[in-house]
Amino acid sequence: xxxxxxxxxxxxxxxxxxxxxxxxxxxxxxxxxxxxxxxxxxxxxxxxxxxxxxxxxxxxxxxxxxxxxxxxxxxxxxxxxxxxxxxxxxxxxxxxxxxxxxxxxxxxxxxxxxxxxxxxxxxxxxxxxxxxxxxxxxxxxxxxxxxxxxxxxxxxxxxxxxxxxxxxxxxxxxxxxxxxxxxxxxxxxxxxxxxxxxxxxxxxxxxxxxxxxxxxxxxxxxxxxxxxxxxxxxxxxxxxxxxxxxxxxxxx
Amino acid sequence: xxxxxxxxxxxxxxxxxxxxxxxxxxxxxxxxxxxxxxxxxxxxxxxxxxxxxxxxxxxxxxxxxxxxxxxxxxxxxxxxxxx
Numbered sequence: 348x349x350x351x352x353x354x355x356x357x358x359x360x361x362x363x364x365x366x367x368x369x370x371x372x373x374x375x376x377x378x379x380x381x382x383x384x385x386x387x388x389x390x391x392x393x394x395x396x397x398x399x400x401x402x403x404x405x406x407x408x409x410x411x412x413x414x415x416x417x418x419x420x421x422x423x424x425x426x427x428x429x430x431x432x433x434x435x436x437x438x439x440x441x442x443x444x445x446x447x448x449x450x451x452x453x454x455x456x457x458x459x460x461x462x463x464x465x466x467x468x469x470x471x472x473x474x475x476x477x478x479x480x481x482x483x484x485x486x487x488x489x490x491x492x493x494x495x496x497x498x499x500x501x502x503x504x505x506x507x508x509x510x511x512x513x514x515x516x517x518x519x520x521x522x523x524x525x526x527x528x529x530x531x532x533x534x535x536x537x538x539x540x541x542x543x544x545x546x547x548x549x550x551x552x553x554x555x556x557x558x559x560x561x562x563x564x565x566x567x568x569x570x571x572x573x574x575x576x577x578x579x580x581x582x583x584x585x586x587x588x589x590x591x592x593x594x595x596x597x598x599x
Numbered sequence: 600x601x602x603x604x605x606x607x608x609x610x611x612x613x614x615x616x617x618x619x620x621x622x623x624x625x626x627x628x629x630x631x632x633x634x635x636x637x638x639x640x641x642x643x644x645x646x647x648x649x650x651x652x653x654x655x656x657x658x659x660x661x662x663x664x665x666x667x668x669x670x671x672x673x674x675x676x677x678x679x680x681x682x
Binding site for chain 2: 348350480483484486527528530
C-alpha cells in the first residue's frame with residue numbers, strides 16, 4: 348500500500364484536551380490556560396493537588412481530573428474512557444508527565460534508570476498510542492504536543508537517563524508526524540530550565556551559569572511555555588513534527 | 600471470538616471512505632490509489648474491525664506493502680482475524 352501525496356484537510360483546533368501530569372508546575376499552568384481559553388480539559392497526575400482540584404471545582408462542566416499514575420496503562424485507559432463520556436471525544440493530547448533526575452549516571456540505580464525510562468518514554472508512547480487509536484477509530488483528527496526538554500539537545504550532568512528519554516520523545520515526535528500523515532499533528536515543546544522543582548536537580552552554580560549564558564537573562568517560566576502549547580493545539584500553522592525550544596536562546 | 604465477514608468489512612470500508620466524501624467501488628480489483636484509500640484509512644478500518652470484534656489486531660508494515668486493491672484489504676483483514 349503506497350500513499351499518494353494528496354492535499355489534506357487542515358486539522359481543526361483541539362477542543363477536548365488530555366493533559367498528563369497536570370497537577371503542578373508546567374502541567375498545571377497548561378491546564379489553567381486551556382480552561383481559560385474555553386477548552387474542555389481532562390487532566391490526571393499521580394496526585395490531584397489542591398490547585399488542580401480547585402480548577403476542577405471552578406469549571407465542573409469542562410473539566411475531568413483524576414489520580415492516575417501514567418505508567419499504569421489500565422488506569423490511564425479507564426481515565427480516558429471516563430473523560431470522553433463526560434467531555435466528549437478527546438482531540439488533543441499533551442504528554443507532560445515526567446520524573447526528573449538528580450544523580451550522576453554511574454551512581455544511578457538500575458531500577459531508577461528503568462523507572463525514568465518507563466515514566467518519561469514508555470508511558471507517553473503508550474498514552475499516545477491509546478489516544479491516536481481512539482482518534483483514528485472514530486475517523487477524527489487531532490493534535491499532540493509532547494513536552495520534552497532542552498536536555499534532549501544539550502548535555503547536562505546528572506541528567507543522563509532523563510535526557511535520553513526526552514531525546515527519545517523528540518525523535519518519536521518526528522516519526523509520528525510522518526506516520527500520521529497530517530491527520531494528527533504532532534509537535535514537541537522543549538523548555539529550558541525552570542526556576543522550579545524540575546530545576547532543583549541543578550545546583551545554584553549551574554543555574555547561575557545558565558542565566559549568564561542566556562541572551563534574555565532569565566530562566567524560562569511555565570507561563571512563557573504555555574502560549575506555545577496553546578498555539579500548537581489551537582492555531583492553523585502547518586507546524587508538524589517540530590521541536591520548538593523555549594529557552595531564551597540559552598542553547599544556541 | 601466474533602469474526603467479521605468479508606462483506607461486513609467491506610461495509611466498514613465503505614463507511615471510512617464515505618466519511619471523506621469518497622465512494623467504494625463494487626469491483627474488488629479497484630486500485631487503492633485511485634480510490635484514495637491511504638494507509639491511515641487502513642488503520643481506521645482495522646480499528647473499526649477491532650471495535651466490532653473486541654480483538655486487537657496488530658500487524659507489521661511489510662504486510663501492508665503488498666496491499667494494492669480493495670480485495671487485498673478485505674483478504675488481509677479476514678486473514679488477520681483468524682491469526
